[in-house]
Amino acid sequence: MIKNYIKTAWRNIRNNKFYSVINIVGLTVGLVVGLFILLWVQDELSFDKFNTKAPNIYKIGIRGGSGPTEQIFSAIIAPVATSAKNELPEVKDAVRVKDFGSTTFKYQDKIFNENGAFTDPSFFSVFNFSLIEGDAQKPFLDNNSIIITKTVAQKYFGNEDPLGKVLSIIDQPQLFKVTGVINDPPNNSSIKFDVFLPLSYLNQMAYVKNSTRYNGTGRIASMDVDWISFNYDTYLLLKPNTNIAKLQKSLQKIHERNKPDDAPVPYIAQPLLNIHLYKADGSDGGIKTVNTFAIVAILILIIACINYVNLSTARSMLRAKEVSMRKIIGAGKAQLFFQFMAETTLMFLIATILAIGLMYALLPYYNQFSGKQLALNLSNYHIWLCIVITLIITLAASSIYPAILLSSFEPLKALKGRLTAGMGNASFRRMLVITQFSASIVLIISTFIIGKQLKYIRDKDLGFNKENVISLSMHGIMPHYDAVKNELLKQPGIIAVTRSSGNIIDYNNWTGDNDWDGKPANSNLLFHPMEIDKDFISFFKIRMLQGNAFTGAIADSNHLIVNETAVEAMNMHEPIGKRLRIQTVKGTIIGVVKDFHFSSMRKKIEPAVFMYNTSNGWDMYIKTTGGDAQKAIVATQAIWKQYNSNTPFNYTFLDESFSKLYKTEQQTGVLFNLFASIAIIISCLGLFGLATYSAQVKTREIGIRKVLGASVAGIVKLLALEFMFLILAAIVIAVPVAWYAMSKWLQDFAYRISIEWWLFLIAGLMAMLIAFVTISFQSVKAAIANPVKSLRSE
Amino acid sequence: MIKITNLEKFYRTEEVETIALNKLSMHVDTGEFVAIMGPSGCGKSTLLNILGMLDDPDEGSYVFNDIEVAHFNERKRADLRKHNIGFVFQSFNLIDELTVFENVELPLIYTGVPTGERVKRVEEVLDKMQIMHRRNHYPQQLSGGQQQRVAIARAVVNKPKLILADEPTGNLDSSNGNDVMELLTDLNEQGTTIIMVTHSEHDARYSHRIIRLLDGQTVMENIMI
Numbered sequence A: 001m002i003k004n005y006i007k008t009a010w011r012n013i014r015n016n017k018f019y020s021v022i023n024i025v026g027l028t029v030g031l032v033v034g035l036f037i038l039l040w041v042q043d044e045l046s047f048d049k050f051n052t053k054a055p056n057i058y059k060i061g062i063r064g065g066s067g068p069t070e071q072i073f074s075a076i077i078a079p080v081a082t083s084a085k086n087e088l089p090e091v092k093d094a095v096r097v098k099d100f101g102s103t104t105f106k107y108q109d110k111i112f113n114e115n116g117a118f119t120d121p122s123f124f125s126v127f128n129f130s131l132i133e134g135d136a137q138k139p140f141l142d143n144n145s146i147i148i149t150k151t152v153a154q155k156y157f158g159n160e161d162p163l164g165k166v167l168s169i170i171d172q173p174q175l176f177k178v179t180g181v182i183n184d185p186p187n188n189s190s191i192k193f194d195v196f197l198p199l200s201y202l203n204q205m206a207y208v209k210n211s212t213r214y215n216g217t218g219r220i221a222s223m224d225v226d227w228i229s230f231n232y233d234t235y236l237l238l239k240p241n242t243n244i245a246k247l248q249k250s251l252q253k254i255h256e257r258n259k260p261d262d263a264p265v266p267y268i269a270q271p272l273l274n275i276h277l278y279k280a281d282g283s284d285g286g287i288k289t290v291n292t293f294a295i296v297a298i299l300i301l302i303i304a305c306i307n308y309v310n311l312s313t314a315r316s317m318l319r320a321k322e323v324s325m326r327k328i329i330g331a332g333k334a335q336l337f338f339q340f341m342a343e344t345t346l347m348f349l350i351a352t353i354l355a356i357g358l359m360y361a362l363l364p365y366y367n368q369f370s371g372k373q374l375a376l377n378l379s380n381y382h383i384w385l386c387i388v389i390t391l392i393i394t395l396a397a398s399s400i401y402p403a404i405l406l407s408s409f410e411p412l413k414a415l416k417g418r419l420t421a422g423m424g425n426a427s428f429r430r431m432l433v434i435t436q437f438s439a440s441i442v443l444i445i446s447t448f449i450i451g452k453q454l455k456y457i458r459d460k461d462l463g464f465n466k467e468n469v470i471s472l473s474m475h476g477i478m479p480h481y482d483a484v485k486n487e488l489l490k491q492p493g494i495i496a497v498t499r500s501s502g503n504i505i506d507y508n509n510w511t512g513d514n515d516w517d518g519k520p521a522n523s524n525l526l527f528h529p530m531e532i533d534k535d536f537i538s539f540f541k542i543r544m545l546q547g548n549a550f551t552g553a554i555a556d557s558n559h560l561i562v563n564e565t566a567v568e569a570m571n572m573h574e575p576i577g578k579r580l581r582i583q584t585v586k587g588t589i590i591g592v593v594k595d596f597h598f599s600s601m602r603k604k605i606e607p608a609v610f611m612y613n614t615s616n617g618w619d620m621y622i623k624t625t626g627g628d629a630q631k632a633i634v635a636t637q638a639i640w641k642q643y644n645s646n647t648p649f650n651y652t653f654l655d656e657s658f659s660k661l662y663k664t665e666q667q668t669g670v671l672f673n674l675f676a677s678i679a680i681i682i683s684c685l686g687l688f689g690l691a692t693y694s695a696q697v698k699t700r701e702i703g704i705r706k707v708l709g710a711s712v713a714g715i716v717k718l719l720a721l722e723f724m725f726l727i728l729a730a731i732v733i734a735v736p737v738a739w740y741a742m743s744k745w746l747q748d749f750a751y752r753i754s755i756e757w758w759l760f761l762i763a764g765l766m767a768m769l770i771a772f773v774t775i776s777f778q779s780v781k782a783a784i785a786n787p788v789k790s791l792r793s794e
Numbered sequence B: 001m002i003k004i005t006n007l008e009k010f011y012r013t014e015e016v017e018t019i020a021l022n023k024l025s026m027h028v029d030t031g032e033f034v035a036i037m038g039p040s041g042c043g044k045s046t047l048l049n050i051l052g053m054l055d056d057p058d059e060g061s062y063v064f065n066d067i068e069v070a071h072f073n074e075r076k077r078a079d080l081r082k083h084n085i086g087f088v089f090q091s092f093n094l095i096d097e098l099t100v101f102e103n104v105e106l107p108l109i110y111t112g113v114p115t116g117e118r119v120k121r122v123e124e125v126l127d128k129m130q131i132m133h134r135r136n137h138y139p140q141q142l143s144g145g146q147q148q149r150v151a152i153a154r155a156v157v158n159k160p161k162l163i164l165a166d167e168p169t170g171n172l173d174s175s176n177g178n179d180v181m182e183l184l185t186d187l188n189e190q191g192t193t194i195i196m197v198t199h200s201e202h203d204a205r206y207s208h209r210i211i212r213l214l215d216g217q218t219v220m221e222n223i224m225i
């Protein structure tokens, strides 16, 4: 019986090549795109789940700042972790992590940059980063121990035993002995480092030996009494069912007991499993994109299923005779139902095989594009689970209805050609077409709006000039800045050079340690403090609104320049000459600059303050003529070499750093372009099939009309009009949906475009045009056919 | 085998009600060969469809093999039908997507005959209908006469007790028509009951008895000698 089902099914697919191809292509494309997106979604949702203790691990943060500058700090002070572990019974363990960024390590002649962190030894037992080599009980033997990942071990030591090998940091005297190796963190880990040094080493270097940290009363003797440096990512392993609200209060109490003047400091505990997709305060982060993409994937799959349902139900008319005969001969409803199920399943099987083949072929590009490292190997059952579930659901969605419809024909009526089932369901099919096109049009409109917002960001006046500027971190140049600057200015193509303490494109330093005349008691205003050289403001063509820029005079070390927003936030009239303290600088405001974007346009411009201090300049900016930028880079590199013999030369154009800020948005933009095109292509494939069917059914009618004198245009109109009404209905549904979704998306940007009505008009017209071209192809063909022929073919 | 009493069938459209069968009574014995004749629209096909349980009557009784079937539901009728009745139509109604062999095999599949047995029986009946050499052809590749022979093969392959034929020669020339009539006669001689609708007095002469209908009622019965 099953063999017979398959045979019949196969023959039906083969004998109706046109519809089969349309169906299979539509399904395949839909499956490839839908599955790719769902795999991405699945990967995003899987973040940090590999940690077996993840459900009980929380990351600790605090709320700081007040009014417009309220912020969540996800790094906190060091002693909280130790106190929490000692004092709170619900805290089983605590891990602190302090990122030390990319650092150049060396073993014999092998030199590489590694991302590293200082951490507590508990890191290797709380997270699933247990040592695969070394002593799990004592991961770091002493302060000069280092733990590395498998890949790092391979890179430096090849196949030799890494334990006991000694790594050094370029340009520094300390040596580190490898005491442990861990597996590389999986791609879906939000904590990713290559090397780990003991946090006690940082304590030794920064507090005990070099004593760089001070508070109001003097030197801070140890990290564990440093209640002012918010530097440490802190994770707590809790007992199951811990009351989180209570824990947050307890942490706050610990803090306020030890540093009463910080009060109130509300603490936040965020589940580890949330940190990838949610912001620290629990509001939506990446989950928004995940949800959007999941919806898009489902939409595309639905569109593909609808194609199938539409074509197979439409064609059921043509199959009425076959179905009736089978019934008369003795086929039961169930037998017919399974026969049609078999047909759909076979069609799906072909599409699935094609889709999976295509996915294999496209995977490298997809990974490159999405920044993921998905692999379609059979061992990754998550991926296959995702694929199989998707397949089963889409199969069910597209097979059951047509199968029921076909198997429930009344044989007599069908035989006499008086069958209405196929046609009677035209309204159902119309609804499906409307659904398809609504979804496609929503995607088209979204694409337009995303594109427009991105263009807006690109073209918006930032308030400073970033063109043709190269930025680099100075490293060894720092002490020789003046000499290097003079040297650079002599090079062709270099117009100006300046420096500051942070990158102007994405400047994220904060300080709440401030005071000014008339500061309200409850104000916790935060400033972005940036230490700059005297020519920084002119270099970037930042506009001075009031007062003067720095001149480099000695007095400038007590002068401050603020931005408009700062003036407003401090509620200051006549700011020039007013006193303002930022950290240790007790200064006077000498100037106000026009607001400029020193951070992503997702955020409103915040209060910023410039201080004149050249000893902390870390970022160097070189303005080139543009045309000679390449020469300037070569010259800079040569000079760099003289002062940084070992550190690799790295530079970026500010324009590039700027684009990187919006990488996600740009990706979203490109993806939506792609999704919208695919949705419309699949929808049009279906429409094409329906139009063909419609023309086929009406062949005779068209023939008679032509014999009676109808014009080609009249006949095209007859065939196309019905479909154009459907598209019109789809537009009516799509517009409000798209408007709603896109206004939500735009809310993420403090600076955004307004949604204009003509975007909808263009999207609608585009859909109409595409649909019209699709339909008229068939309609015209039918209309110009020789009527004698079409009449005879009946 | 068949006994119908006061059978009525109406077709209602929005405005008019057509009486297709009007208190019709008749009976057919096992082994008979009956022809039904009458002008177009008198209800012959309607009657045949009801006899074949493709349709149900509005009023009256229909006893088939001592079972009252007039008010059987679709499922029960289908079951009775597939084991007892074979159909032959004027327009052959073969399934275009299936070969000759597969068309004939289909009723056996639906009644759950095992594969080996199926092949044997299909070959047997194709042989008898003399279309064995065409077994792998598709219906469009056959002449009308050949198609009708396949249709008959399909109708008899399940060894039904009753064959209903609605103008089986209507689309055939006289020579092919005669062949079909010979086949039906053979089947009848081997014990199959046959009820045939026809417009041709010539064809009707192959039967034992002619029932003449007019406006949904029996007007006359002739016994053939």
Ligand SMILES: Nc1ncnc2c1ncn2[C@@H]1O[C@H](COP(=O)(O)OP(=O)(O)OP(=O)(O)O)[C@@H](O)[C@H]1O
Binding pocket: B011, B012, B018, B019, B020, B039, B040, B041, B042, B043, B044, B045, B046, B047
């Ligand atoms: N589905 C239907 N709806 C409405 N009226 C019908 C339907 N089927 C048949 N009729 C009517 O019932 C009557 C009998 O039809 P039937 O098909 O049985 O005639 P017939 O004797 O087979 O005619 P012919 O020799 O032309 O085939 C006719 O008047 C016909 O119009």
Ligand SMILES: [Mg+2]
Binding pocket: B044, B045, B046
């Ligand atoms: Mg008839």
